[in-house]
Amino acid sequence: KAGVTQTPRYLIKTRGQQVTLSCSPISGHRSVSWYQQTPGQGLQFLFEYFSETQRNKGNFPGRFSGRQFSNSRSEMNVSTLELGDSALYLCASSPGEGRRVQYFGAGTRLSVL
Amino acid sequence: TQLLEQSPQFLSIQEGENLTVYCNSSSVFSSLQWYRQEPGEGPVLLVTVVTGGEVKKLKRLTFQFGDARKDSSLHITAAQPGDTGLYLCAGPRRDDKIIFGKGTRLHILP
Numbered sequence: 001k002a003g004v005t006q007t008p009r010y011l012i013k014t015r016g017q018q019v020t021l022s023c024s025p026i027s028g029h030r031s032v033s034w035y036q037q038t039p040g041q042g043l044q045f046l047f048e049y050f051s052e053t054q055r056n057k058g059n060f061p062g063r064f065s066g067r068q069f070s071n072s073r074s075e076m077n078v079s080t081l082e083l084g085d086s087a088l089y090l091c092a093s094s095p096g097e098g099r100r101v102q103y104f105g106a107g108t109r110l111s112v113l
Numbered sequence: 114t115q116l117l118e119q120s121p122q123f124l125s126i127q128e129g130e131n132l133t134v135y136c137n138s139s140s141v142f143s144s145l146q147w148y149r150q151e152p153g154e155g156p157v158l159l160v161t162v163v164t165g166g167e168v169k170k171l172k173r174l175t176f177q178f179g180d181a182r183k184d185s186s187l188h189i190t191a192a193q194p195g196d197t198g199l200y201l202c203a204g205p206r207r208d209d210k211i212i213f214g215k216g217t218r219l220h221i222l223p
Contacts, residue, residue: 004155033211042215043156043201056210090155100144102211104155 002027004093004105012111018079021108025072025093031055032074033102034066037088046089049074050096078110086112115140115206119214127222129191134217136202137184143205145185147176150199150216192221 005024013019025032034046045058049068066076072093078085088109092102118137126132136145144163148156160169162178162185169176173196175188189196197220203213 035213043203043213045210045212056208058210092155100161101158104148104157106153106155 004091004103006089006091006105006108008108009106010109010111012113013081014113015081015083017081018077019081019110020075020077021089021091021110023074023076023091023093023105025074025091026103029093029095029103030072031094031096032068032072033092033094034074034076035090035092036060037090037107038086043090046076081112083112086110115142115204115212117145117202117204117212117214119200119202119217121217122215123218123220125220125222126192128193131188131190132192132219133186133188134200134219135184135186136214138204139183141182143182145178145182145202145204147185147187148201148203150201151197156199156201192219194221194223197221 007022031050033048035043036046037043046060047054047066048056052068063079068074088107090104090107092104094102120135144161146161147159149159150156160176162176165180165182167178173190177186199216199218201213201216203211206212
């Protein structure tokens with residue numbers, strides 16, 4: 001069974017640009033969560049999707065958004081990039097709602113210059 | 114605010130030694146999870162503890178959930194270089210958002 005796949009693995013953008021990150025969950029998993037990981041703040045919850053609906057959202061500005069498709073694949077978008085958005089963005093999938101057991105992808109490392 | 118504080122932040126020890134890392138909070142958690150993250154990878158779930166006082170063993174790793182469900186510890190016996198990594202604890206807040214501690218970065222010297 002393939003694991004969680006995140007693309008791209010690395011991304012370099014400049015301030016003001018926007019970016020879209022993709023996550024393919026484990027086959028059969030319907031819940032996808034996104035996290036931002038930085039050395040200073042650690043892992044912070046961005047949002048969770050289940051069956052194409054956002055179930056929960058962390059304390060991030062509206063520049064951060066996401067969506068989930070009918071095949072459970074998810075994308076997150078960050079608009080008007082800031083230097084502070086440089087981070088490792090991790091996606092995790094779960095079999096059902098509630099995120100009790102999460103399987104993480106390897107992440108997308110975003111650098112904003 | 115529910116927070117998870119992990120200590121120590123960094124730990125470097127010789128192969129074969131024992132160690133304990135901690136995850137503490139002033140709040141009660143319904144469960145806590147421990148993850149290990151290696152460079153260039155996402156966190157991998159090691160264990161979930163649910164019951165106060167619960168002890169779980171995973172080979173040389175022993176996890177304990179405090180009686181009051183406010184803290185947890187991870188003890189590694191006879192550490193090996195393969196144990197090197199970032200150890201994270203995580204738990205669900207009352208609003209069901211998952212929070213993570215900032216982790217303990219463990220380095221085992223051969």
